[in-house]
Amino acid sequence: MKNIIKTFEQDDYYAVLKILLAFAAVIILLGIGIRSPWPADEPRFVEVAREMVATGNWLFPMRGGEFYPDKPPVFMWSIALFYSLIGNLKLAFLLPNAICGLITLFFVYDLGAKLHSVRVGRNAALLLLITPQFLIQAKAAQIDAMVMCWITIGCYGFIRHFILGPNWRWYFISWAFMALGIITKGVGFLPVLMFIPIIAYRLANKDYFKGRLTFACWLGFVPFFLVLAAWFVPMMITVAEQATPELIQYKNNILFKQTGERYANAWHHLEPWYYFIVSVIPVMWFPLPILLLSSLKHVYHKLKTDPVLMILFAWVVLVVCFFSISPGKRGVYVLPALPMLSLFTTIAYHEVKLPLWFNRISKSILWLIAIVLVVACIGLLTGHKKLVKPLTAYPEMIPWAAGLAFILAAIWLVSLWRLRSKNAFFNLGMVIVASWLIVSTLGYWLAEPLRTPKHVIEEVENTLGQHGERGELGLVKFKEQFLLFSQLPITHFSYLATDEEEERNAWLWMGEKAGRFILVPDDANLTCFDVSNGQDMGYAHRQHWLLLSAKQMAENCQAPKVIKRFSVPREAY
Numbered sequence: 001m002k003n004i005i006k007t008f009e010q011d012d013y014y015a016v017l018k019i020l021l022a023f024a025a026v027i028i029l030l031g032i033g034i035r036s037p038w039p040a041d042e043p044r045f046v047e048v049a050r051e052m053v054a055t056g057n058w059l060f061p062m063r064g065g066e067f068y069p070d071k072p073p074v075f076m077w078s079i080a081l082f083y084s085l086i087g088n089l090k091l092a093f094l095l096p097n098a099i100c101g102l103i104t105l106f107f108v109y110d111l112g113a114k115l116h117s118v119r120v121g122r123n124a125a126l127l128l129l130i131t132p133q134f135l136i137q138a139k140a141a142q143i144d145a146m147v148m149c150w151i152t153i154g155c156y157g158f159i160r161h162f163i164l165g166p167n168w169r170w171y172f173i174s175w176a177f178m179a180l181g182i183i184t185k186g187v188g189f190l191p192v193l194m195f196i197p198i199i200a201y202r203l204a205n206k207d208y209f210k211g212r213l214t215f216a217c218w219l220g221f222v223p224f225f226l227v228l229a230a231w232f233v234p235m236m237i238t239v240a241e242q243a244t245p246e247l248i249q250y251k252n253n254i255l256f257k258q259t260g261e262r263y264a265n266a267w268h269h270l271e272p273w274y275y276f277i278v279s280v281i282p283v284m285w286f287p288l289p290i291l292l293l294s295s296l297k298h299v300y301h302k303l304k305t306d307p308v309l310m311i312l313f314a315w316v317v318l319v320v321c322f323f324s325i326s327p328g329k330r331g332v333y334v335l336p337a338l339p340m341l342s343l344f345t346t347i348a349y350h351e352v353k354l355p356l357w358f359n360r361i362s363k364s365i366l367w368l369i370a371i372v373l374v375v376a377c378i379g380l381l382t383g384h385k386k387l388v389k390p391l392t393a394y395p396e397m398i399p400w401a402a403g404l405a406f407i408l409a410a411i412w413l414v415s416l417w418r419l420r421s422k423n424a425f426f427n428l429g430m431v432i433v434a435s436w437l438i439v440s441t442l443g444y445w446l447a448e449p450l451r452t453p454k455h456v457i458e459e460v461e462n463t464l465g466q467h468g469e470r471g472e473l474g475l476v477k478f479k480e481q482f483l484l485f486s487q488l489p490i491t492h493f494s495y496l497a498t499d500e501e502e503e504r505n506a507w508l509w510m511g512e513k514a515g516r517f518i519l520v521p522d523d524a525n526l527t528c529f530d531v532s533n534g535q536d537m538g539y540a541h542r543q544h545w546l547l548l549s550a551k552q553m554a555e556n557c558q559a560p561k562v563i564k565r566f567s568v569p570r571e572a573y
C-alpha cells in the first residue's frame with residue numbers, strides 16, 4: 001500500500017493514471033448487479049433498451065410498445081448494446097455511465113497534466129471524483145453522465161487545439177462528439193460556447209490563437225453533420241416512407257417540442273433563475289464552491305493574467321447561465337460544467353496555501369453530516385415518525401436501515417477523528433470513499449425492495465394465476481418499472497394520453513373479455529371504476545396498488561376519442 005501511495009505522489013504519467021483509474025473503477029463499478037433500475041428516470045431508459053433488443057427496432061425508442069419521443073436514442077442504444085452482449089439487464093444497465101464516468105476522469109487528468117503537471121491532473125480528477133453530483137450520476141442510469149462525457153471530450157479537443165495546438169485532429173473530434181452529445185441529449189453542443197471567450201481574446205489581441213482560429217474552423221461542421229446524419233437521415237427516411245401519424249408525431253416531438261420548445265417554454269420542473277446557484281451548486285458541487293471562495297483575490301488575479309483559466313471559467317459560467325435562462329431546471333442539467341470547473345479550480349489553486357478558515361469550515365460541515373447520521377440512527381431505533389414513515393409498509397426494514405445509518409455514522413466519526421490532523425480534502429476523500437463502499441453494497445441491498453414494485457407484481461401474478469390462462473393485466477397511471485418485473489403480457493393505454501382518455505380505454509378493454517384486470521394506484525381519481533373496492537396488492541412508489549376486476553367497473557363510461565392500447569409480451573426482468 002505504501003508503495004502504491006508513493007507511486008501515486010510521483011510525476012510518472014502512466015503509473016499515476018493506472019492507480020487513479022483503478023481507484024475510481026472500484027468506487028464507480030461497485031454495486032453493479034446488486035440493484036435494479038430505480039425511479040425516476042432509470043426504469044424508463046432501461047425499458048426502452050430492453051424493447052430495442054426484444055423487437056429489433058433500435059431506430060425508434062419505444063416503451064411499452066409506444067414511441068418514446070422525449071430523448072434521442074444514443075443512451076438507450078448503449079444500454080441495449082451491453083444487454084445484447086452480456087444477456088443480463090441488471091448487470092448491463094449501469095455500465096454505460098460507469099464507463100463514461102471513467103472516461104471523463106481520464107480526460108480531466110490528461111488535460112490537467114498537459115496544461116500544467118501530472119500532479120495537477122491527478123488532483124483535478126480526484127476533486128471531480130469526490131464531488132457528490134459526479135459520483136451519483138456515474139453510478140446511475142440517467143442520461144446526464146453520458147452527455148457530460150461527450151461534452152468534456154468536446155472541450156478537451158478545443159483546448160488541445162486552441163490552447164496547446166494547433167491540433168486540427170482534436171478540433172474535428174470535438175465537433176464529432178458535440179454531435180454525439182446532441183443525439184444523446186440535445187445540449188451536446190455546449191462546448192461551442194468556448195468560442196465566445198476565445199473570440200473575445202482574439203479581438204483584444206490579434207496575436208492570440210494564430211493559425212488556430214482560422215476560416216478552416218468552419219470545417220468543424222463536416223464531422224458534426226456526419227455524426228448527426230448517422231441517426232437523423234435513417235430516421236427521417238423511415239418517417240417519410242411510412243408516414244404514419246405516430247411516426248410523424250415522434251419526429252415533431254423529438255425535433256421541436258423536446259428541444260427548443262422545452263428550453264424556451266418548459267412545462268415542468270419550473271424554478272427561478274437562481275435555482276442552480278442557490279440550491280444545487282453549494283451542495284452537489286461541494287467542496288468546489290467553498291474552495292473558490294477561499295481566496296477570491298487570488299482567483300481574480302489568475303483570471304486576469306492567465307487566458308487558459310479565463311477561458312475555462314468563462315465557459316463554466318456560460319453553461320450555468322445557459323441553463324439558468326430556461327424556466328425548466330433540474331439539478332443534473334449543470335453537471336456538464338463540473339469537469340472543467342474541477343480542472344480550473346485545481347490549476348488556479350495549485351501550490352496556494354489555503355486560509356485556516358477553509359479547513360475549519362470544511363471539517364465542520366463534515367462533522368455536521370456525521371452528527372446527522374447519528375441522529376438518523378437514533379431516530380430510526382426510537383421510531384421517529386418522520387424517519388420511519390417511508391418504511392411504514394416495510395417494518396422489518398427499520399432495524400436494517402438503522403444499522404446502515406449506524407455503520408455510516410461510525411465510519412464518518414472514526415475517520416474524521418483519526419484524520420483530524422489531515423487537511424479537509426483528505427478527510428472528505430476518505431469518508432466519501434468509505435461511505436460509497438457501504439452504500440453501494442449494503443445500502444443497495446436494503447433499498448432494493450423499497451425502490452422497486454417487484455413484490456406488487458408478484459402478488460398480482462399470484463392473484464391472476466387463479467384465473468388460469470385467461471388472466472390478463474392492464475395498467476393505468478403506472479410507472480415503467482412495472483413492465484420490467486412482470487412475467488405477464490401487460491396492456492397499457494398510452495403514456496401520452498390524458499388521464500380521462502387512459503381510463504376510458506382501460507374500461508373499454510376490460511369489458512371486451514372476461515378475466516381482465518386493471519392495476520391502479522389507490523389515489524387514482526377514476527370515474528369508470530370503483531377504486532374503493534379494489535384488492536390491495538401491496539405498497540410501492542409511495543402508493544398502495546389496487547387490482548380492479550369487472551366487479552369494479554361502472555355500468556357506463558364515456559367512449560374514448562381514440563382507441564389506444566399497447567401490449568408487449570415480455571419475459572421477467
